[in-house]
Amino acid sequence: MKTLGIVFSNIHDKDVNELTTTRTLASVPFGGRFRLIDFVLSNMVNSGIYNVGIITKYNYQSLMEHLGSGKSWDLSRKRGGLVLLPPYGRESSAVYSSRFEAISNSAYYLREASEDYVVMSDCDNVCNIDFSEVVAYHVRKHADITVVYRKKEIPENETKMRTSVVIDEDGKVKRVVTGNKHHGTINAFTNMLVINRQFLLSIIDNAEELGYKSFSRDVLIRGVNEYNIYGYEYTGYFASIDSMPNYYKHSLQLLDKETRDQLFRGAGAIYTKVRDSAPCRIAESGKVKNSLIADGCVIEGEVENSILFRGAKVKKGAKVVGSVLFNNVVIEENSYVNCVIAEKDVRVLQNRTLSGHETRPYFLPKDTIV
Numbered sequence: 001m002k003t004l005g006i007v008f009s010n011i012h013d014k015d016v017n018e019l020t021t022t023r024t025l026a027s028v029p030f031g032g033r034f035r036l037i038d039f040v041l042s043n044m045v046n047s048g049i050y051n052v053g054i055i056t057k058y059n060y061q062s063l064m065e066h067l068g069s070g071k072s073w074d075l076s077r078k079r080g081g082l083v084l085l086p087p088y089g090r091e092s093s094a095v096y097s098s099r100f101e102a103i104s105n106s107a108y109y110l111r112e113a114s115e116d117y118v119v120m121s122d123c124d125n126v127c128n129i130d131f132s133e134v135v136a137y138h139v140r141k142h143a144d145i146t147v148v149y150r151k152k153e154i155p156e157n158e159t160k161m162r163t164s165v166v167i168d169e170d171g172k173v174k175r176v177v178t179g180n181k182h183h184g185t186i187n188a189f190t191n192m193l194v195i196n197r198q199f200l201l202s203i204i205d206n207a208e209e210l211g212y213k214s215f216s217r218d219v220l221i222r223g224v225n226e227y228n229i230y231g232y233e234y235t236g237y238f239a240s241i242d243s244m245p246n247y248y249k250h251s252l253q254l255l256d257k258e259t260r261d262q263l264f265r266g267a268g269a270i271y272t273k274v275r276d277s278a279p280c281r282i283a284e285s286g287k288v289k290n291s292l293i294a295d296g297c298v299i300e301g302e303v304e305n306s307i308l309f310r311g312a313k314v315k316k317g318a319k320v321v322g323s324v325l326f327n328n329v330v331i332e333e334n335s336y337v338n339c340v341i342a343e344k345d346v347r348v349l350q351n352r353t354l355s356g357h358e359t360r361p362y363f364l365p366k367d368t369i370v
Contacts, residue, residue, distance in 0.1 A: 001135050004115040004197060005044040006106070008122050009037065010057035011099060011191075015124075015242045018363050019343075020059065026123035027063040028241070029326055029344075031254050032292040032307050035066055036241060037123045038272045041073045041082075046268030047131035049119060051080030053109050055102050057087045072273045085109055100207070100215040107204050110197060118200055122191040126239035126250065128266030129192070134232050138194040141171065144227040145195045147220070150234045152188040160242070163189040163216055165231050173229040176221045190234060237262035248341060248361040251307055251324050255290050277310060285316050301331070309344075318348075322358070340364065 009026035019028045026037035037054070044052055052075060056063070063084075069075075070082030085106045103110075103120075110118070117138065119131050129148070138146040149165050164186040166175040176189075203212065203219060212218040223229065237259060239250035253259045264270050277296040282288060286299035293299065296311040301318035308314075312325045317334040326344040331337055335348050339356035343366040348354065352370055356362030364370065 001117060001132075001139060002115040003047075003049050003117045003119055003131070003135055003194075004110070004113050005049045005052035006103070006118055006120045007037065007040055007044075007052060007054045008099065008102060008120075009054050009060060009063060011102075011122055012124050012242060016244055016247055018244055018341075018365070019247065022059060022366065023062040024056070024058075024060050024123075025241070026054070027060075027066050028247075029309055030126065030241070030247075030251065032294045032309055034270065034272045036126065037063070037067070038073075038270055039126050039128070040121050040123055041075070042268065042270045043121075043127070043129050043131060044119065045073050045075065045271070047119075047129075047135075049131060050075060050077060051083075051113060051115060053083045053085045053106060055085045055087075055106055057102075060084070066273055068273065073271050083109065098214055100213060100218070103200070103215065104204050104207060107201065110201055110204075113197065115197055118195050118197050120193055120195065124241040125190055125192060126241065126263065127190075127234065127236060128263055128268065128270065129234055129236065130267035131194075134192075134194050137232050138230070141230045142228060143194075143230040144199050145193055145220070145223075145229045146232050147173065147229065148190045148192040148232050148234050149187040150190055150238055151185055153185050154182045154188075156183045158183070162186070163220075165189055167231040171230050171232070173224055173231050176216075176224055176229075178216055178221065187231065187233075190238065190240075192234075194232075236266055244341070244361065244363065245359055248324065248339075248358070252305065252322065254292060254307065255305060275310065283316070286314070301333075324361075343368070346370075 009024045028036050075082035159180045161180045162182050163178045165173050241247050280293045280297040283300040287302045289304045291303045292307045294310045297308050298313045300316040301314040303320045306320050306323045308325045309327045311328040313330045315333045318331045319336050321338045323337050323340040325342045328345050329342045330347045332350040335352040337354050340362045342364040345367050346364045347369045
């Protein structure tokens with residue numbers, strides 16, 4: 001079954017604006033050597049999707065540098081492959097402000113494609129899913145749209161806006177609810193779905209007549225009684241990077257072997273851009289405990305329960321605990337860093353003490369010197 005992929009690279013930038021000041025959410029580093037977009041791209045390629053359009057908006061220079069021609073994901077092809085879609089449509093003079101506008105601006109890309117189905121996904125979904133199984137389910141149910149959901153427990157005091165689905169015994173979606181008053185166990189929409197390409201184009205073409213402006217409100221919520229919408233439950237590991245505390249929490253979850261195995265040894269491998277650099281060097285004075293250390297790091301002090309990206313350095317006498325250090329971060333001698341997220345090229349000078357909390361990690365912007 002021929003399937004096209006659409007990835008939204010900027011939709012939730014404001015949720016983690018500390019990390020998206022100079023980059024898109026899609027290119028936010030995660031897990032020591034990956035970017036968030038690596039997961040959705042790998043999932044698509046592993047599912048046989050080799051024509052993928054990435055909808056951009058702004059700050060996508062780092063994303064372009066990371067993706068290149070798409071070779072690292074086997075998407076450097078004469079036909080199809082990886083395509084960066086600009087924020088402007090052929091007839092639009094304004095940057096999109098909603099998911100529906102973003103899709104509409106890329107209608108020309110959908111028209112030129114020959115695939116029967118479209119898989120649409122946000123870039124902040126960290127999981128390992130086989131989209132081919134979702135597409136097969138979609139075809140089997142003769143659905144117009146199939147939304148991917150997961151069971152999620154929502155505490156009573158949480159007020160974050162979420163979209164949930166109510167399904168019947170056959171898997172058909174009976175109701176779609178968007179709001180901030182969810183609590184208990186819900187079928188949380190993952191912002192991943194399968195839709196028939198011609199059906200999607202017909203919605204775009206008739207959007208003005210139908211008064212469609214929001215995909216969630218107008219297509220999903222209003223369309224429940226009009227379209228065949230089904231739900232597909234995903235039961236594997238899933239992390240949504242929708243806040244700084246969640247970024248921190250889900251990053252440190254990777255220190256658990258079972259979580260790593262679910263994510264990196266699930267439906268397929270996770271690919272990223274290959275960079276040739278020296279192996280990590282741990283000096284005689286260095287100590288590392290329960291941490292992920294990328295290549296190019298130099299450890300002369302102590303690192304515990306932390307994630308260090310390429311080129312990070314922890315000098316002699318320094319100690320890093322429960323922290324995430326991006327590329328080329330330097331922790332000088334005798335400094336103590338706890339519950340900190342340090343952007344690339346940060347430098348913590350000698351004899352400094354920095355400490356945050358698991359629920360509110362201390363953040364250091366790019367090029368900061370403390």
